[in-house]
Amino acid sequence: MQTNSRNLYLIPYVLWMVLFVAAPIVLIFYYSLFDIEGNLTLANYAKFFTPVYMQMTLSSFWYAFLITAFSLLIAYPTAYLLTKTKHKQLWLLLIILPTWINLLLKAYAFLGIFGTYGTANNLLAWLGAGRQQILFTDFSFVFVSVYIFIPFMILPIYNSLEEMNPSLIDAARDLGSSQWETFKKVIFPLTVSGVKSGCQAVFIPALSLFMITRLIAGNRVITLGTAIEQHFLVTQDWGMGATIAVFLIIAMAIIILLTNNQRRSAR
């Protein structure tokens, strides 16, 4: 009898869930079944499997993969070294701090840094390499994205490194393994859960970026996110936009399933 009155808390919460979690997903699926004139059709899905959209999807995945790989490459050593510093908490806070600054402002800063007469080019000119076109290239897109996502890769890896029992490393050393072997056979396998959640935190947003492609990549790079934004806000073809969104949701679900399986046992 007590449970009945307690369940009152559920009413506003479930109402919120139905309206803002369940309904939007259903609506996305529903809209993907209509073409631009409002006819019920599967044409959008057929269109998605044409070379134009397939190529866009592939390149979107490729960029997301590159961004994730570079983030991991830079973030892992950073996280590892951070665990060995004095005042760990302070340094960690300093890693988090830039993430609280609006993403657009950081992207905007790179417009100046990578510009034709910006700092990066001045440096290149000084080194004798001459001025290059850096802005609006694949390089600048990947660089800025990695810059933005790096803290989200560092944090989970840092956490899993911190959870690791340090005596395991000592044991590996005592048993005569080299530094590299210790890393390969002990440290890395034990921190895989952190790496996985880091990859999840970078890959999904990297698939759906659209403001950075517009600002930094000058519309050369089209990700799934850019395509969705384009269809919804520019061409007003909501049906096609929703279809791409459906595929993005599916991709997201797959990535979450792939990166989550081991997390439970690691906890």
Place this chain on the structure above:
Amino acid sequence: MRKNSKLSNLYLVLVFAILYAPIFYLMYYSFNSGGTMREFEGFTLDWYKEVFQDTRLLIIVLNTLIIALLSSAISTILGVFGALAITYVKKRRTKNTLLTMNNVLIVSPDVIIGASFLILFTMIGIKLGFTSVLLSHIAFSVPIVVIMVLPKLEEMSSSLVDAARDLGASKWEVLTKVILPYITPGIFAGFFMALTYSLDDFAVTFFVTGNGFSTLSVEIYSLARQGISLTINALSTLIFLVTILLVVGYYFITQRNNRVKGVAIRK
């Protein structure tokens, strides 16, 4: 534990330098009388003057603050209801379903949230503008508050509630005199997180703002797409200072609330 070598310290310094370079770069040029981010010609406060004289911009700042404060207040209330509801659900499966549903909006890419809310609001007939932005900010902040409050509730021993009951407290009294004071740190942390998410959000807002209404990040985006203007630099310096104040505030709250360590961080 072994200390870091010189080389690894250099690596860390480099990572931190790159992490902060764009931010300080923006700040530095906000004092440039030259009007570009290329050469520093002389010190000036003109850009700051321009920010404070631009009434349109000030109205947008005000809008952003109103949306942030209102949405985080409302989502904190809803989120506390949600956390209470989840704790009181005894069936394991229902609980897991609720938690999964709760996390959907946290892991969803912003583009999908934005696009699906755009469909939702158009279908219900809510005019795009203040209301739609406010509603969507509430919608994506609720799960964050739930995540921040939930650990506090779970850590609370049930004997506290039983004791209060035995001493004759009504349900309302148990809630307001025992439970709520106990979870206050979690509530504050949730409120702060919601506040920063709302202030920071661009992608979702961009989809649901419509024509007449704008928030700071949407405005920055449209300004940045037009090219470099040092007013943005001045504005970003001011935002950076406010952010630091917020982070320091948040830091002190979480220090008192050790159990809830920066879990949810935005992409």
